[in-house]
Amino acid sequence: MKSTLRKSAAAALMVLAPLGAVVVSQPAAAQYAPQYRVAEAAPGRITNMALNSDGGLRPGATLRVQVYATPDARWATATLGDSGVRVALRERAPGEYVGTHVIRRSERIDPHQAMTVRAGWGEGPVTVAFDYPPAFQALAMGAGPAAATTVNSFAMSPSDDLQPGQVLHFRVEGTPGARAFVEVPQVVRGLPLREVRPGLYVGHYTLRRRDDPDAFRDARVVLRNGDQRTVARLGGQRYGYNDR
Secondary structure: OOOOOEEEEOOOOOOOOOOOOOOOOOOOHHHHOOOOOEEOOOEEEEEEEEEOOOOOOOOEEEEEEEEEOOOOOOOEEEEEEOOOOOEEEEEEOOOEEEEEOOOOOOOOOOOEEEEEEEOOOOOOOEEEEOOOOOHHHHHHOOOOOOOOOOEEEEEEEEEOOOOOOOOOEEEEEEEOOOOEEEEEEOOEEEEEEEEEEEEEEEEEEEEOOOOOOOHHOOOOOOOOOOOOEEEHHHHHHHEEEEOO
């Protein structure tokens, strides 16, 4: 069966900057409002893609790929133009495929070429080509860095009358493609959150008998993206760091 190929504008998060610049991210609204078409071939389809980097396109930088598609693909890959970089993807959650690649000195990635995602469910593969977003292309040409990593909201449920054995649920909305974790003074350090869709991070914690319930009033979330780190408390206070 012939492969299906359709052009699509990427819903990709790009964190790419020239040497010496701060690596930061684009606002979520700017990155995830594309116009795109979906290539379909029973029984699977590819709907979206996100790409993140902790060091631009410099050698040694780690690229992180997220693809959203029909669950249970037998295999999936992302190819970055003619660079020879092909990232194998695994299904981390139903319909979410992820993979990483560390850029080698011999590799040259051109953001003006297309990124191609391929996946197989049945006899023939489904193929969708994504364009790099304009912000990525501008950064590759030496433009200034994008907007800082942001946390739009941070919530915990339940938040009152906490008792041992209760399961606390954390929900964070912010910059897509980052790493998020929760900290509670003297109780929890580095509780990882999972990105269930672009920019939405969730996690849970079971309250232990020895935990101080009052400490959860000072819970905070840390959102890290390359050299950028943003912290937000449950009360809404936010502040950022540059780890360079």
